Amino acid sequence: MGxxxxxxxxxxxxxxxxxxxxxxxxxxxxxxxxxxxYTQNLPNGEVEAVVEGDKLFIEDLYRAMQRGPTKAKVKDHVIEWSDPKNQFKTFLIKK
Known part of the structure; x- marks a missing residue:
């Protein structure tokens, strides 16, 4: 494995x-x-996630987010890649 x-x-x-x-x-x-x-609701009705880790897992998460939970209706999605900053210790929901 690579x-x-x-x-x-x-x-x-x-x-x-x-x-x-x-x-x-x-x-x-x-x-x-x-x-x-982290993930958070944005004032304009969108959901944002800022994620660091293995790129393949981020791609898997992105695919899962395009489907979303049962009651969600995803109309559009965008991903912006950058270099990791190693600023997070865990994953959390921002209120």
């Missing part, structure tokens, strides 16, 4: 994504993948 590549991504999800358990869905998936960072 060496993993560490990365950082900012992911934005648009649609019916607030009030449907989306942040908790992201939290569960990110913790399963041992990713670090």
């Amino acid at each position: 060496k993993s590549e560490e990365a950082r991504a900012r992911i934005i999800i648009r649609g019916t994504v607030q009030g449907v358990g989306f942040r908790y869905y992201i939290l569960q998936k990110a913790q399963e993948m041992r990713l670090k960072g």
Whole structure:
């Protein structure tokens, strides 16, 4: 198995994504993948996640976020890649 590549991504999800358990869905998936960072609701109705860890796991999380939890209706999604800053110890939900 090859060496993993560490990365950082900012992911934005648009649609019916607030009030449907989306942040908790992201939290569960990110913790399963041992990713670090946070997710939060944005004032404009979007959900944001800033994630660091293995790039392949971040890609898996991004695919899961495109589906979302059962009650969510994802209309659009964006991912921006950058170099990791190693600023997170865990993954959490920002209020």
